[in-house]
Amino acid sequence: MKIGVLGTGFMGKQLARKLAAAGHQVNAANSRGPGTIDDDVLSTGAVAATVEDAVHNADAVVLAMPHPGHEKIRALISSLPEDVVVIDISNYFPGRDPVNPELEAGKAETEWVQEYFGRPIAKAWNNIGMVSFEMKGLPAGAPGRVALPVAGDRPQDREVAMALVQDTGFDAFDAGPLSGSWRQQPGSPVYITDLSYEELGPALSSAERERLPRRRDLSAQVFAERVGGRASPDAETVVRIARALFM
Template identity: 50%
Template sequence: MKIGIIGSGFIGGALALKLSAAGHQVKIANSRAPETIDAKALTSGATAVWANEAVRDVDAVILSVPLAKIGSVAPLLADLPKNVAVIDTSNYYPHRDGKIDELEAGEIESLWVSKRLGRPLVKAWNAIYTASFDTQGRPSNAVNRIALPIAADSEKEFDIARELVDATGFDAYYSGPLSESWRQQPGAPVYCTDLSRAELPSALASAKRERLPELRDATIRAFVSHMESEGGELTSEWTVATFRSISARQ
């Protein structure tokens, strides 16, 4: 598959590495020049390009940028053919993105992004922490493989995302239409809790939308405290345990 990735941070860079290693043709871009992309993201065959090149002649575009920057990405997708799947990995964190009135009022993050882009999208890879994404991928037949939720309104777009999620080492699970994607937002029981495919359905069902902002912010406070008072490393084990503990307060 031909894939363009916009965003070369932790998740974008890891996606470039994993998907190209799986045999896909990957182009990756950021908001600057190709030479500013970390060389590690290119070690399995991905190509660094300008942003406008990343969306040309592709089957899927993956957006891995801070949610506050989504507006700057929209012009790049203006002429993108309708049959190209757009997959969004972003999450809303007010301390990073600034407060966005619509989201503060409860609008679903993915629907807000879709409006800004002016086209449908798929929500995937947003519900796994960087450390787990880097280290916990497993072959398709592995026992207790971590499953990731995918929200989509189109079966075709879901199928594309499912293939790519599997290529990165994780089971793909349909979490519902985009209108239900709040179930995988920060604070939800499936968010960064490294659940198996068998565990995911009940976790999705147990999410309480009105509690998500409070639990999201509690997680941030726990992270800050861990780093400042304990000087602790944000390992996969610590982060998963913390996300599980806090999201259990649903």
């Protein structure tokens, strides 16, 4: 499959590496141009590209950037052919992102992204912590494999996104349409808690929508106090704190 990964921060880098290692033709792009993409992003076979080249004739495009980055690519993504699967991995964090009144009022984040681009969007990879995503991928059927939810209004988008999640080393759980994708947003019981496939469904069902923003903001304070300006804690510390706060 030909895949464009737009954004080469930590998650974009790992996605480019993992998907290329799985045998996909991956073009990685960022807003600064292909000459600024580090060699480690390309270490398993991904190719540095412009944003335009990354999405040209792509079967799937991954938006690996926070919401403020969407403005620069709005026209490009909106004009992609209908059959291209576009996958959003972003989360909304007030304080980092400009205040979005619709999200503050409770609209599901990727429903807003879908309306912003005016085309179908799927949601995946947003609920896995950075260190866990790098370190915890396992072959299919391996004990202890972490599961990730995938949401989207079109079944074919969910099918493709789920296959790609599997290719990155995680079980994929069909979380249904975007209207329910708030259940995998920050503050929910499945957010950075590294659950198994069997645990994921009940955890999604137990999410309480009105409590998510408070839990999200509390976790930001806890992690800031824990690590300050340093790198993210190790994966097990992240999971232990997240399970205490969100479950």
